[in-house]
Amino acid sequence: MAERTKYILDEAEMPTRWYNVIPDLPEPPPPPLHPGTREPVGPDDLAPLFPLALIMQEVSGESYIDIPEPVLDVYRLWRPSPLYRARRLEKALGTPARIYYKYEGVSPVGSHKPNTAVPQAFYNAQEGVTRLTTETGAGQWGSALAFACATFGLECEVWQVRASYDQKPYRKLMMETFGATVHPSPSELTASGRAILAEHPDSTGSLGIAISEAVEQAAADEGARYALGSVLNHVLLHQTIIGEEALKQFELAGDTPDVLVGCTGGGSNFGGLAFPFLREKLAGRMSPVIRAVEPAACPSLTRGKYAYDFGDTAGLTPLLKMHTLGHDFIPDPIHAGGLRYHGMSPLISHIYELGLMEAISIGQQECFSAGVKFARTEGIIPAPEPTHALAACIREALHCKETGEEKVILTALCGHAHLDLPAYGSYFAGDMVDDELSDDALAESLAGLP
Amino acid sequence: MAERTKYILDEAEMPTRWYNVIPDLPEPPPPPLHPGTREPVGPDDLAPLFPLALIMQEVSGESYIDIPEPVLDVYRLWRPSPLYRARRLEKALGTPARIYYKYEGVSPVGSHKPNTAVPQAFYNAQEGVTRLTTETGAGQWGSALAFACATFGLECEVWQVRASYDQKPYRKLMMETFGATVHPSPSELTASGRAILAEHPDSTGSLGIAISEAVEQAAADEGARYALGSVLNHVLLHQTIIGEEALKQFELAGDTPDVLVGCTGGGSNFGGLAFPFLREKLAGRMSPVIRAVEPAACPSLTRGKYAYDFGDTAGLTPLLKMHTLGHDFIPDPIHAGGLRYHGMSPLISHIYELGLMEAISIGQQECFSAGVKFARTEGIIPAPEPTHALAACIREALHCKETGEEKVILTALCGHAHLDLPAYGSYFAGDMVDDELSDDALAESLAGLP
Incomplete structure (x- = not known):
């Protein structure tokens, strides 16, 4: 077999x-x-x-x-989504790590x-x-x-x-x-x-x-x-079907993740995969390291302030306690458009503050390099957003190669790049710049926060 | 349930x-x-x-x-592909027909x-x-x-x-x-x-x-x-995994197709789905009508001549006995680029001549209308090529609505349109023309054939 x-x-x-x-x-x-x-805002404020x-x-x-039946009925157009073992990528990296990815690109629009x-x-x-x-x-x-x-x-x-x-x-x-x-x-x-x-x-x-x-x-x-596509509790709630499926699939695989890696913009793809695993961790049934990866150009978790701030630029939303770069922060136009948000989900911000997860940031050139390696081994061309998770995944797998550890890595491949291919064109043309947020720009943006 | x-x-x-x-x-x-x-050409001529x-x-x-094991191993990156029951499309059409589609868009590049x-x-x-x-x-x-x-x-x-x-x-x-x-x-x-x-x-x-x-x-x-992507026997051979899977899936569904519809350019997607069902038909185990659909701009099966012709324009290939519009025929630049071929697979041409299948042609506006209806019900935006099959599918389903027949229709959805979206833009902008090949242009093109 x-x-x-x-x-x-x-x-x-x-x-x-x-x-x-x-x-x-x-x-x-x-x-x-x-x-x-x-x-605190009440239901009437949000109505x-x-x-x-x-x-x-x-x-x-x-x-x-x-989950209401009419929603399940639409979910069935593409769900359950597959959990892959990235055997070809592992081989290309020469790592003893076992890499799994939960692939949400099978949806009609190609993402989670x-x-x-x-x-x-x-x-x-x-x-x-x-x-x-x-x-x-x-x-x-x-x-x-x-x-x-x-x-x-x-x-x-x-x-x-x-x-x-x-x-x-x-x-x-x-x-x-x-x-x-x-x-x-x-x-x-x-x-x-x-x-x-x-x-x-x-x-x-x-x-x-x-x-x-x-x-x-x-x-x-x-x-x-x-309708908001990320950040809020109910949005992350709906995304947990990703992690719940992945748990069942890990049972089929007879494996348990040691490290879970996902990219974060507003946090919904990350939270969707991570929260069910966090439940298992809190209950002592497994103990994965949970790691968020954000773009160096928009590092809300790693360099933002944990403060009450607006969710939008004009100040029309309630104040949310979150890691934020300031509600008037405008990040460089990096290719991972979905990660260009000044704040982070309040729920993920809170979990980060509780010390239940880690966060790192990575520049886009390393991310696209990871995306190309992934495409040429696993076939799927990843969207610019999850190349951040893949870059972190490859870092971890190469670390395992050095130490000889057979770690089990799980990553969220939240979408494909069919509609983002010009970003790869820019990478190949050599006109993609790295994009780390400068200390001055950060200080200026944070100055307006309480 | x-x-x-x-x-x-x-x-x-x-x-x-x-x-x-x-x-x-x-x-x-x-x-x-x-x-x-x-x-007849021998192996040495082709080497x-x-x-x-x-x-x-x-x-x-x-x-x-x-199928060699290293090929199966790559196939597993996306295969087996799903067979869908198009319940939402059926409902939107109000048809008693049961419509199934075998979806090949799950491959890394989005087609068969x-x-x-x-x-x-x-x-x-x-x-x-x-x-x-x-x-x-x-x-x-x-x-x-x-x-x-x-x-x-x-x-x-x-x-x-x-x-x-x-x-x-x-x-x-x-x-x-x-x-x-x-x-x-x-x-x-x-x-x-x-x-x-x-x-x-x-x-x-x-x-x-x-x-x-x-x-x-x-x-x-x-x-x-x-390497050739269609037309030749070995190409159609490799595509039969589509039909072999679909047969197993129909067993799961407890159903049998009465009509099988696929689009034809060179014929590989159509042959891949149809041939295993043709085997069952020839063996008397089922009796589906098998119907090819080609673009009105490039109607090789329905209006071409069954003759020996070159596979390419310059005359570098062997002569193939096939339905052809003439090897120097250049079709209008319709959006279904994959169907713009002057000839038809010799194997499919032969099967058509034997009376084992039917063929029709449809103009691209009806096809895109079908594609939009499909996208808004089933979620998947079909590539321009399989919109031809879907248009024929919808014709059949609407016919069933008139007659009350509960026919089982199977179609080949050979790919999605993520990389063909400008074609839909053209359709919505109203600047898409219908494209039927004129009698004069056809006569001129066929004049050079034996």
Whole structure:
């Protein structure tokens, strides 16, 4: 019998509950605050933006939440996703480590984002909402929401960070194929966008600005709500189906991870894989090192401040206690558009502060080098975002080669690069620069924080 | 228990043999002829172009050929591929028909092409070849061969039809990420290319021209061989793993197809799905109607002549008995670049002449309309090529809606459109024209045939 390449679950084995890590933590994360009163925000404050079902999930104290059947039914279009053993990469590296990757690129839009886009569209449709607004960076979240809205009959309007809008025209076409409307951000359509353009007419945008625009539009229309692709508790909750599946697949493999590595922008792909493993760690059933990898150009966890800050640039959201580079920080237009966010999920920030996980940052050239090595061995061309996780994975595997340790490494391959190929073109052309955030720029950006 | 969306096989259930339909046919297909002697070509004539193992497969009389373990090992990176029941599309159409699709877009390059690229690269590497040349249309074949060459350590040089090279820059970047070199065709690098450019400096190219260029280069270099992505017997042989898997999956589904529909350019995706079902039909175990769908702009089966013709434009290949529009026919630059071939696989042409299958042609607007409907229900945005099969599928399903027949329809979804999204942009912009080949142009092109 040949050595196994991938571990597949049947549809009938797909998890039917999302996992909420909060009740299992030694202490709960600090609550979001109302920027005026500085009191914890309540459901009423959030009602103009989100449907009640999602607000209740955001503050839930339950450990498990059932996935509605219509959501499971859409998940079955691509889930369960495969867990791969990267035997060809291991061989090319000459490492004794065993490398596994959980591959979310099998979804219709090629990333993990539909895991939360689908339930968000479902709950909104169920509560009578007819239109969703959102922001997107590289376009993975926007195309996921466009797909989800097509599925449940909602209109979808997307503000895409201009840097990505210009670099990655195919994503816009994908969103339009699913029936969505796409605007480059900053745009002239919102007060938030016009304010930025007045000051910086050539702004390449940021996720923070795009969020302001989408939030402003949703709040102004009774039939509309806003959808966020990362950062918030309910978003990370929906992504835990990744880790729950991976746990079942590790049982099939008869293995246990020693190191879990994922890339972090807002934190949803990382949290989705890591939280179920963190539950096992907290319960003493396994003891993986859990490591986040962020871009050197946007290092919120490793160099940001843990403070209350706005989730968006214009200051329209509640204050979130998180690792932040400052809500008006605009990162270099690196190719990993999905990692260009000034803050980090409050939940992941809290878990980091509790010492339950590690974080490192890596420059994009090392990441693309890892991406090319991965493509030429495993076949899948990774999106710019997960090349960060792969670069860290390769560092760990090469370390094992030196020490002879047979560590088991698990990484989150959250999407493919079919729509990000110009980034590889730039890497091959030699015109990709490394992008470490300077101390001066960091100090200037953090100066405005409490 | 929820209704099943897809039928998945475990790696251990993956077929380990390819199926050769020729011994099961009532008579064998006419042999290729040497253009000088008009005698059947022998292995020696083909040796400058192909490794011996592939030449032997081309003329094999065996019903089954074992898949080498190193090829199976690469297949496991994405195979077995899923068989889907298109429940959401059925519901949107309101049809009593049951629609299934076998989805090959899960491969690393997003199409069925690696099924033959991998064994072709393997056999060449085994016989000491160090460099493969090839042509590509939309780029699906070129990227598949680039991936396969990366896997077995071969150099890869691709001539891409200029119409697609210009329309679809992402495919070139994908080929380069796998390490290949890509030239637009016609190019100044070959005598065949220069001859075309001398007469038509603005030529947008054709598969026939690109084949001439790649064949010329391979023949001129002792360490190089040529690889073809469709048309030939050994290529269709390798693709039969699609149909063999689908047969096992239909057993799981407890269903049997009444109609099998696939798109045809050179015929490899169609033959790959259809031949194992044709075996079952010839043996009296099932009786599906087998229907090829080709573009109205390039209707080789439905309007071409069944005659001996060259496989390429410059006349460097053996003469193949096939349905052809004439080897110097250059179709309109429709978006389904992979279907822009003047001829049809000799094996499929022969089976068509035997009356064992049907063929129709459809214009591209109806195809893209079907593609959008499919994307918005099933989530997957289909490549321009299989939108032809989907359009025929929808015609059949709507016919069932009229008659009330609960037919079981099986179609080949041979790839996704992630790298072909500008074609959808053109469709939405309303600047896509229908493209039926005129009688005059057809007559002129056929005039040169025997």
